[in-house]
Amino acid sequence: MYKRTHTCGELKRENIGDTIYLNGWVNTVRLHGQVVFVDLRDRYGKTQIVFNADSFSGDFEAVKKLSMEDVLSIKGQVQSRAESAINPKMETGEIEIVVGEYIMLNEASPLPFVISDRENAEENLRLKYRYLELRMEELQRNMLIRHETYQATRSYLSGEKFVEIETPMLMKSTPEGARDYLVPSRIHHGKFYALPQSPQIYKQILMISGYDRYFQIVKCFRDEDLRADRQPEFTQIDMELSFIDEEDIFSIIEGLTKHIFSQVRGIELLEPFERLTWAVAMETYGSDKPDLRYGLELKDVKEFTDASDFNAFKSAKRVKAIVVEGGAKYSRKNIDQFTDYVKKYKAKGLAWMKGEDGVLIGGISKFFSDELHQSIRSSLNVKDGDIIFMIGDKESVTLNALGQLRIEIAKKESLAKTDEYRPVWITEFPMFEYDEEANRYIAMHHPFTAPRNEDISMLDTDPSHTLSRGYDLTMNGYEIAGGSIRIHDQKIQEKVFSLLGLSREEAIEKFGFLVEALTYGAPPHGGIALGFDRLVMLLAGTENIRDVIAFPKTTSATSLMDESPNNVSIVQLDELGIKIKDIEK
RNA sequence: GGGAUCGUAGUUCAGUUGGUUAGAACGCCGGCCUGUCAAGCCGGAGGUCGCGAGUUCGAGUCUCGUCGGUCCCGCCA
Numbered sequence: 307m308y309k310r311t312h313t314c315g316e317l318k319r320e321n322i323g324d325t326i327y328l329n330g331w332v333n334t335v336r337l338h339g340q341v342v343f344v345d346l347r348d349r350y351g352k353t354q355i356v357f358n359a360d361s362f363s364g365d366f367e368a369v370k371k372l373s374m375e376d377v378l379s380i381k382g383q384v385q386s387r388a389e390s391a392i393n394p395k396m397e398t399g400e401i402e403i404v405v406g407e408y409i410m411l412n413e414a415s416p417l418p419f420v421i422s423d424r425e426n427a428e429e430n431l432r433l434k435y436r437y438l439e440l441r442m443e444e445l446q447r448n449m450l451i452r453h454e455t456y457q458a459t460r461s462y463l464s465g466e467k468f469v470e471i472e473t474p475m476l477m478k479s480t481p482e483g484a485r486d487y488l489v490p491s492r493i494h495h496g497k498f499y500a501l502p503q504s505p506q507i508y509k510q511i512l513m514i515s516g517y518d519r520y521f522q523i524v525k526c527f528r529d530e531d532l533r534a535d536r537q538p539e540f541t542q543i544d545m546e547l548s549f550i551d552e553e554d555i556f557s558i559i560e561g562l563t564k565h566i567f568s569q570v571r572g573i574e575l576l577e578p579f580e581r582l583t584w585a586v587a588m589e590t591y592g593s594d595k596p597d598l599r600y601g602l603e604l605k606d607v608k609e610f611t612d613a614s615d616f617n618a619f620k621s622a623k624r625v626k627a628i629v630v631e632g633g634a635k636y637s638r639k640n641i642d643q644f645t646d647y648v649k650k651y652k653a654k655g656l657a658w659m660k661g662e663d664g665v666l667i668g669g670i671s672k673f674f675s676d677e678l679h680q681s682i683r684s685s686l687n688v689k690d691g692d693i694i695f696m697i698g699d700k701e702s703v704t705l706n707a708l709g710q711l712r713i714e715i716a717k718k719e720s721l722a723k724t725d726e727y728r729p730v731w732i733t734e735f736p737m738f739e740y741d742e743e744a745n746r747y748i749a750m751h752h753p754f755t756a757p758r759n760e761d762i763s764m765l766d767t768d769p770s771h772t773l774s775r776g777y778d779l780t781m782n783g784y785e786i787a788g789g790s791i792r793i794h795d796q797k798i799q800e801k802v803f804s805l806l807g808l809s810r811e812e813a814i815e816k817f818g819f820l821v822e823a824l825t826y827g828a829p830p831h832g833g834i835a836l837g838f839d840r841l842v843m844l845l846a847g848t849e850n851i852r853d854v855i856a857f858p859k860t861t862s863a864t865s866l867m868d869e870s871p872n873n874v875s876i877v878q879l880d881e882l883g884i885k886i887k888d889i890e891k
Numbered sequence: 892g893g894g895a896u897c898g899u900a901g902u903u904c905a906g907u908u909g910g911u912u913a914g915a916a917c918g919c920c921g922g923c924c925u926g927u928c929a930a931g932c933c934g935g936a937g938g939u940c941g942c943g944a945g946u947u948c949g950a951g952u953c954u955c956g957u958c959g960g961u962c963c964c965g966c967c968a
Binding site: 334336337338339340341342343345354356358359360373374387388390391393395396399416417418419420422425426427428429430431433480482483484485503504506528529530531532533534536650651652739748749750751752753755806860861862864866 | 892894897898901902903917918919923924925926927928929930931959960961962963964965966967968
């Protein structure tokens, strides 16, 4: 191999006449008999190299056999291209390299797919040969964005006096929340470690230990079913701070987020970030992670439907509507598709009316008096050419289903600008959700989240309406961070455990070391964790988390490249004292 | 756990109401070619139609099951 003097992206007109060395992959070969053009590629770019039978002293027949993805080391001279041969699409398009000598470093086998763009192969094939897909420009760009996001995060937080501390990957399984990935212990037969769902307990303990600003870019593991934006192992920017309140957290995270967007993409986010309470977000957008790049707000219409002859909504707890500007163009088929869509979210149907000639027509309009038509039109600002969609049901279904329809319509109508970023804090979450299956309260965030000071007394009287000091940062419809001010008072902590159905004994059994630690001088503290992968998705402009992870898993949590998970030997199992049982289906 | 959808040459796809020998492009192999940059031209090889049953005189096509990918619901404190 020749030591390269340059990369494949940097040679320009100024280098003409220089003798240079390049290493790289054969991107394309264009064979013209006595002259062969090769685009040599590395991660910095592409450069055209030329083998000319007249001047090339080596084996020209071998040159003719060059093929895609061979790895070459070349020595050559930079020369200018004829005016007509300049390629304006290439960074290095004004020059080319006349090859004097070359070394074939590795001859590539015929490829399972052509490495030009990702549409050339189905995803299962690309995942099996991920190392080939990672050579593609789009993924290389995403990995670079990811790299820059790591660096921006570390430099910003370090500058703000945060200390990066690693916490264990092998820890105790905790009962609440997602399923744990378990790791059997060899030394302790029958016992298991769990991989962290998050370093939650450790970071609180670090506060008790006095590291008042902690952060970590850390892998977390959750054994749950996957989605386009969810992987079984994912990365968080995990943070915890002492002697702070919500405003401190907001200000640091706004600073960090601004810094990342500015450093990585040159985008200046506006400060301060918007804020919505959870209740307002749910009422207005039908989501706790609303995309504010477009309106389509949910409006209350129960007063109108109650006054109408449309009886289906009379028993509905809530009736909400969205008005789609220009939506009167929707055909019966479109509306049926939207109806099917909202049914996925438990809505029984989708009512509609269109604005035309100063009244409302179609759908359920005949059940409304002329007077109601006018009140609805003025109250909801419905113009001719618009359509109103309505859902009536219990509150959670109405809000969620209409909120999902809002997103679907925005997608169909391309209402969201791709280069716009709208961060918004969601605050004042309920402390608890009632789990009807388990017949008990479960923590909406996690069991260490503090209630609002003014709500502490409600823990005894009305726990379901207690609001917490939790907060999420959302952006463009994604939850990118979530956290809370924690309980640092053990009495309140025990009260919350008991509301969650955990007896003192159980709480000590499960979180004992934290409960005990809280008694030895716990400072008021709180924290947040940013979903690193989702943040990079937003920065990279993709909607698929696999696009920003070098070696992702499929939606069934397998790796097609290394075929994990996989069987292990009997010897390994014996050492662990584990026997595989057949599970009946 | 459930729903939708996809699976045909190395790859991306086409393949008619079920009907003769399953096609195209790119890639691969061989030949021609000194200015291409999606190089071009000529020729060739290449198929367990994911797998397994079933219906039928006949299945890439219809039915059932199964495996795998994707998207979604549930789930993800």
